[in-house]
Amino acid sequence: MTTESPTYSRGQLARSTGVKGETIRYYEQCGLLAAPGRTAGGHRMYTDDHKRQLNFIRRCRELGFAISEITGLLDLAQTDEKTCEQVRQATAAHLVDVQAKIKDLRAMERTLKDLIGQCDANSTAGCPIIDILLFQSH
Amino acid sequence: MTTESPTYSRGQLARSTGVKGETIRYYEQCGLLAAPGRTAGGHRMYTDDHKRQLNFIRRCRELGFAISEITGLLDLAQTDEKTCEQVRQATAAHLVDVQAKIKDLRAMERTLKDLIGQCDANSTAGCPIIDILLFQSH
DNA sequence: TATAAAACCTGTAGCCACTACAGGTTCAGG
């Protein structure tokens, strides 16, 4: 009396996780998502384990982790010792990256606002934005 | 008694603008930087005009404009009518993009900090980061 | 002036994380 666990097609998995079907295939191809079993005809059959793993991957991607970083996290999730500290470090390192990107973008934002401000105050001929970008010295 | 304007090799242009030599070639290839004259032997000879144009391109890239957007800006810089308003609009549109990216990254930042905080407060077995990413319902 | 080294040339392939085909096969509903 073995209870068969349910399986899902690629489309069903896509709908239930919000990850596009083609992307799921890509994740398998690059070794991120475990290869599922197949039907007699060759169609992929995913299990609840795949669903959990794919949701994990999706959440990590939403947090901006690279594929290679997620591979690392999944490997850590498999092992059971000293894992937590390593995961914490990987997450902290990623946080630093994210904060650096934010800093860069905020510098861009300030400059863009400045440029637009110059433009609004424009009374002369020509475009201050173009002029500044063409001729500024720095 | 024509005063010859100075010319620069690719490497000289690279050093004086901070844009890598290979990147300069790429910009020419994709139609962003005007093709320069050549020596008898086929080496590129850049002028001060190229230098100005490349500096403009570099500054736009530093502000996060896409190559296609810069092409548009350079086209606008060439024409002389109604240009300013179009440039202002392009810049404003880009600012919106940048602000959207900042918003996304800040959301990531908050979540990553939360996760790390969970980890710091961890007393149980297992890794809270992994657990949350694997099993959260949202 | 000869030569060696640096810089240049072209063209192509790789990076990341997908996305979008083409051309064929299998599955599910009626």
Next chain:
DNA sequence: CCTGAACCTGTAGTGGCTACAGGTTTTATA
């Protein structure tokens, strides 16, 4: 049983470079 949707594989394209390979030209030194 048949149709049409969903699936299969493999490949090429995206953006903005970067990194070769394999050859030519220029430049600096002896």
